[in-house]
Structure formats: C-alpha cells, structure tokens
Amino acid sequence: MIKDIEIREATLDDIPEITSIFRNTIRAVNAKHYSEKQIRIWSSGADDIEVWEERINNLYFIVAEYKDMIVGFAHIKKGCHLDGLYVHKDFQRRTIGSKLLRIAESQIMAEGYEIINADSSISSVDFFDSHYFEQIRKHKTSYKGMEFKSSIFSKEL
Template sequence: MLKDLDFREATQDDLPEITSIYRDTIRAVNSKDYSEEQIEAWSSGADDTKKWQNRIKKHYFLVAEYNNQIVGFSYLRQGFYLENIFVHKDFQRQTIASKLLRIMESQVSINGNDIIKSDISTTALDFFDSHFYDVEKKQKKSFKGQVFDIYIVFKEL
C-alpha cells in the first residue's frame, strides 16, 4: 500500500500520462484475458486525443498521484456511470483502484444517485466482485473490428 497518494481533478496537461497509462495497462494487464488483436484495437483508443480532452473537460475525472507521477485515473459520466478505472502497470495491487472507486462512489452519492454502474472488462470482474458489485448482464461489444465480452455491473450505495 502506498503512502502519500494524492487525488485531484485531471487537467489537459495530464493527457500524455493518462493515455500512456491507458495504453500500457491494457497491453500489460488485460493481455491475459484478450487476444493480441483485441489488445491492439482496445489500446489504440489512447490515440484519440480529442476524445480524451473532451472527457477531461466534461466529466468528473480524477487522477491518483504518487511522488508527482500519475499512477491511476477514473471518471464518471452522467453523474453515476463509472468509466475507466486504470492503474499504471507498475503500481497494480497497491489499493489505488480501490481508493479511486471509493471516491467515485462518494461522488455518485453527492450527485444524488443511489446506484453506480459500469461497463467492465473480463480482467476487472474479480476486482468489482470483491467490492460488492453485482453483474447486471454480460454482453458483446464491438470496437474497431474486434468483439469483446463486457459486463455491466452495479452497486447500490
């Protein structure tokens, strides 16, 4: 567990670190559950700079920092829909994702919602299960010519 972990809202200046974490984490961590073609398609989502700039601008978007380095991020869409919890590949299993998740759950409550939902990967299933999320349904999602198993999970707050 890391001490001196800080959380703050993301800025446009954080974009290179955020997209790097996104790409590298998919390639290093999610590769155990997905094919090489799926990993390439999914990780290429980091290249859409305009989309990432928009996410930072429009959503409640947090970064986790350790020693002035961004080591994780997450954001909420529509005040209750959790998008992306990503933790740097070299900082896995150090409670960063759990802390980000708790902050996001609190923000959902502050926003006046009593349920948080998310679309998650197969890789993230055990993490969300350990935080008392239920699977609403499993579905297929197509992205850049690849089909992914995605789970919609939720938790009553």
C-alpha cells in the same frame, strides 16, 4: 499498500500520462484475457486525443498521483456510470484502484444518485466482485469494429 496517494481532478496537461497508463495497462494486464488484435485495437484508443480532451473537459475525471507521477485515473459519465478506471501496470493491487473507486462513489452520492454502474472488462471482474458490485450481465461490446467480452456491474451506494 501505498500511502501518500493524492487524488485530484485531471487537467489537459495530464493527457500524456493518462494515455500512457491506458495503453500500457491494456497491453500488460488485459492481454491475459483478450487476443493480440483486440489489445492492439483497444489500446489504440490512447491515440484519440480529442476523446481524452472531451472526457477531461466534460466528465468527472480524477487522477491518482504518487510522488508527482500519475499512477491511475477514473472518470464518470451520465451521473452514475463509472466509464473508466485504470491503474498503472506497475502499481496494480496496491489500493490505488480502491481509492479511486471510493472517491468516484462519493462524487456519485454527492450528486444524489443511489447506485453506481460500471462496464467492466473480463480482467476487472475480480476487482468489482471484491468491492461488492453485482454482476448484472455479461455481454459483448464493439469498439472500432472489434467485439470484446465484458460485464455490466451495479452497486447500491
């Protein structure tokens, strides 16, 4: 467990660190469950800077900082959908993801929603299970022409 984690809203200046976490986490953590081609295509999303700018400008987007370094991030779309939650590959399993999730859940409840939904990679199933989410269904998503196995999770708040 790491103490002194600060959670704040993301700014456009955070994009280089956010995209680095996105790319490196996929390459290090998700590589256990997906092919090299899938990892290459998925992690290339870090290069879509306009998408990251749009997310930061239009979604509830938070970052976790430890000693002035961003070590994780999460963003919510459509009011109650956890669209992304990533933790730096060197800070996995140290409560950062849990803290980001709690803040996201609080934001969702503050907006009047009673449920949180998440689309999860295979790699994150245990995380969502441990946070009392119910796996609604397994499915395949498509990104840049490549199919990925994933799951839809839901939890009452």
